[in-house]
Amino acid sequence: MKGAPRVRRARIAALTAGALALTVALSGCGKADPYYSGSSKTVTLPVASWAGAEANVAVVKQLLEKELGYRVKAMQMDEPVAFDALNSGKAQALLEDWRGVPKKEEKYVKEKKTVTYEGPMGVTGHIGWYVPKYYADKHPEVRTWQGLKKRYKDFRTPESGDKGQMLEGSPSYVTYDAAIIKNLGMNFKTVYAGSEAAQIKEMQKNYAARKPFVTYWWTPQWLNSQLDLVEVKLPPYKKGCDADPDKVKCAYPHTALAKFFNADFARDGGKAAEMLRKFRWTTADQTKVVKWMTIDKMDTDEAAARWVEENKDIWSKWMP
Template sequence: MKNRKHLLRAATATAVVLGVTGLSACGAAKTDSPSSSGGSDSVTIAVPSWVGAEANAAVAKYILENELDMKVKLTQLDESVAFDALNSGKADALLEDWGGAPKKVELYVDSKKSVVPGGDLGVTGHIGWFIPKYLADQHPDITDYKNLNKYAGLFRTAESGDKGQLLEGSPSYTTNDDALIKNLKLEFKTVYAGSEAAQITQIRENYKAKKPFISYWWTPQWLNSQLDLVEVKLPEYKEGCDADPKKVACGYANTPLQKYLSADFAKDNEKAAAFLKNFNWTNDQQNEVAAMIADKKMASDKAAEAWVKANEDVWKAWLPK
């Protein structure tokens, strides 16, 4: 779907743990650079900086290396820059795209055809505004956006001043929230935690203290199995309602997450490309690996190894015939 004006989440601290190699936006934007693949036995995967995407890449890397004898490099890139890297050959695959760079898809996939679709990841993403259930129990009508102004005082912080705070993740995320606040005439202000990891820390602290909070949040997310959060009802999403970023006055869509491959890589490395196209798992399966990495603090390769060993019946079907 092309309606991900939503999310390029980040977990910088988690990325360090995962050992994902950085690739600058400047370098990725060059279109005359040679492919990073270095031949048909090498794969470079672009990894957006949230832990769900890191879970995809870790499992793909483990299987590519151990079952298909490939050399795999992971490089951390936000979605928009990842498309530049696929176009230039600095990256071969992007395994989780939320539709946040529709102009890049139009340019590289539809027009230049330097990037090709890799199919559904199997995971459906959704973004919204969430509050803790204990707050919804205290104020049942708070789950309708039309009543949020009545409760704005509950969410005031030093950072939000006289307005209610809407907690955001990283400034690199693409969201509709400032437009929603303006267009729905809400007395709120977006305040950024700085990263996925920092946002989770703040949510956990507030939840433990039973404090009121409202946050931009999403599924799939491993933390949702530990905290009882309730989504605030925003105006219903309808196709095209988010076409103009400044006029958005609707909620977020349910988004089947997509994979993309460099066209040259897909042509030159048919075995690896076939595997990545076949890679397809569920929200729960992604959350299982993400929780091992972010919550249990396992190294990404160890988390991937544990999942692969326990789920042979799932990933065997991904191997090229």
């Protein structure tokens, strides 16, 4: 859920566990390229388990299929698995990466050269620790980690015992919270909800009851428009302070979310690779689609189709 936030995060209530295949009938056959599957050209895109990543893929799916004649297969994958899939050629393009697996990035991009870095996708992400504003207003000291440290008893739960609970999402997200807690000498324990959906449910329940809670969280995220949260100030991020996962005691960075391609696709992917390379939209664009998907309960493909219909001036620049 995003130097990057090592997540990952944060997350799609709309996606189910396991593989998700998105298929749509195609028209036309176009120029032959390595991504034909039978009578259709197939591009496989990893989808991380949070709504922003789903919105990215849903929008480019509309364009690849309806404008360029491809078939898009979206597969839910955590960040490390997605990099392995790009390396092996089982997936072609990762559209939102929080730079959370630097060792795999080093191995596949720089050493093996089986994966290519394709630049930012337009959204900046940030991970941090958050408390509800109603609690921060009552206890303003918790706006810093030092003040939060002193008030750990307010956050104790049956799951955390005599320690304060740091609410986490999925165990698959690459986070540093346990190390930060240990290295700052805080009497807290990370407790995993199990998924983004479960984490959101727990946050909403505590918020409705006006209970204190502190959680690993990120921006952009659709829930931030419904819950008034305040970020806890951790020691400032400095380049390299998160180089050793066991020694981290600094804040998470702000990260320009990035695109990565399978190297063969980057070279021989034809119009699909051209379009995905040009794909770049803003946080506002992504948030609009996510709002339709989550708050307004629109079907994912319908939300993406609506954005495509309303924003030809933006996506036309991505076309080959």
